[in-house]
Amino acid sequence: MARYIWQHxxxxxxxxxxxxxxxxxxxxxxxxxxxxxxxxxxxGFDLELDSRASILVDEAxxxxxxxxxxxxxxxxxxxxxxxxxxxxAGLPSPSRETDGLVQVLVDVSHGHAKPLTEERLxxxxxxxxxxxxxxxxxxxxxxxRRGDEPMRVVSGPVGRERTHFEAPPSADVPxxxxxxxxxxxxxxxPLDGVxxxxxxxxxxxxxxxxxxxxxxxxxxxSDLALARDEESTLRLYSMSNxxxxxxxxxxxxxxxxxxxxxxxxxxxxxxxxxxEHAIDASEDLMDLVFAKSKFWRRHGGADLTARQRKVVGxxxxxxxxxxxxxxxxxxxxxxxKTSRATAQREIADLVAKGLLTRRPGAGRSTSYDIVWExxxxx
Numbered sequence: 001m002a003r004y005i006w007q008h009x010x011x012x013x014x015x016x017x018x019x020x021x022x023x024x025x026x027x028x029x030x031x032x033x034x035x036x037x038x039x040x041x042x043x044g045f046d047l048e049l050d051s052r053a054s055i056l057v058d059e060a061x062x063x064x065x066x067x068x069x070x071x072x073x074x075x076x077x078x079x080x081x082x083x084x085x086x087x088x089a090g091l092p093s094p095s096r097e098t099d100g101l102v103q104v105l106v107d108v109s110h111g112h113a114k115p116l117t118e119e120r121l122x123x124x125x126x127x128x129x130x131x132x133x134x135x136x137x138x139x140x141x142x143x144x145r146r147g148d149e150p151m152r153v154v155s156g157p158v159g160r161e162r163t164h165f166e167a168p169p170s171a172d173v174p175x176x177x178x179x180x181x182x183x184x185x186x187x188x189x190p191l192d193g194v195x196x197x198x199x200x201x202x203x204x205x206x207x208x209x210x211x212x213x214x215x216x217x218x219x220x221x222s223d224l225a226l227a228r229d230e231e232s233t234l235r236l237y238s239m240s241n242x243x244x245x246x247x248x249x250x251x252x253x254x255x256x257x258x259x260x261x262x263x264x265x266x267x268x269x270x271x272x273x274x275x276e277h278a279i280d281a282s283e284d285l286m287d288l289v290f291a292k293s294k295f296w297r298r299h300g301g302a303d304l305t306a307r308q309r310k311v312v313g314x315x316x317x318x319x320x321x322x323x324x325x326x327x328x329x330x331x332x333x334x335x336x337k338t339s340r341a342t343a344q345r346e347i348a349d350l351v352a353k354g355l356l357t358r359r360p361g362a363g364r365s366t367s368y369d370i371v372w373e374x375x376x377x378x
């Protein structure tokens with residue numbers, strides 16, 4: 001008896017869904033897509049570029065976090081800035097792994113019209129693992145996985161692992177991926193673009209063709225399918241951000257579907273809801289980008305040190321909620337890598353110039369917030 005969907009002969013032909021149950025979810029997410037693109041059109045080129053950069057940073061950080069990897073946000077921002085032609089002064093040089101991930105994400109959006117070939121997938125995989133290792137373990141890079149050992153998705157401590165999924169044998173991968181790539185780039189039967197993205201994600205992650213990086217590449221492929229559907233190089237939302245927020249639900253529904261009889265309705269409904277939540281989060285991010293732009297229009301002429309600009313920039317990135325507990329002298333010292341005396345002097349200067357305001361309190365509890373709005377604008 002088959003335990004996983006791929007164990008059925010011609011398993012992809014068994015995949016089906018209930019169109020009636022999907023109508024409302026698709027209508028809702030399509031409406032939100034239209035709204036977010038309309039909002040982006042009103043931002044102007046500079047703000048649009050800033051939004052795209054912020055979303056790419058989120059996408060890179062969160063798609064790695066889903067796999068348990070923690071990327072330095074400033075390093076990611078540096079790589080994104082270089083790829084998009086934005087200023088990167090004061091930002092650290094990205095690692096090869098970080099730059100490789102950003103390169104993949106940029107290629108997904110900017111190259112959405114290009115065919116998804118075996119060579120292109122191998123290039124993405126090699127970019128994710130430039131050292132040829134996953135952690136300390138050597139892996140096959142830029143090629144399908146090999147070997148006789150089963151590819152399993154497990155959790156739990158060593159000796160008490162729980163197997164959530166077992167992928168097709170390595171010997172089946174070349175044929176499975178040839179069929180997948182042919183399907184992905186062929187018109188085939190008419191299928192809504194959002195559902196096509198969800199189906200591509202499911203099919204790819206079920207084959208699990210690489211030794212590592214399958215989750216990141218599955219998310220990249222669904223982003224590629226969405227970019228094709230929208231016919232746009234703009235990535236206005238981060239699906240990975242929402243998948244990270246709903247990680248347990250994501251794995252649970254994926255496992256149920258992979259062990260089911262081929263009904264993808266529940267997976268499609270979850271994917272639509274996740275996409276809609278991603279758009280909601282993106283709208284908040286666009287509001288933040290606009291607020292930051294207004295802030296720098298007011299203070300762009302202020303004579304600030306590089307340290308001051310760095311700290312204020314980090315506070316702006318944190319949003320109106322700001323740093324928990326506000327900016328303190330100690331936090332300034334840590335961020336700016338300077339002395340307590342210099343930090344105190346530069347904070348006082350930022351207050352005098354109207355960029356920061358002091359929170360109620362004194363002594364060690366003294367902290368500061370960004371002045372987001374100019375009172376003269378009301």
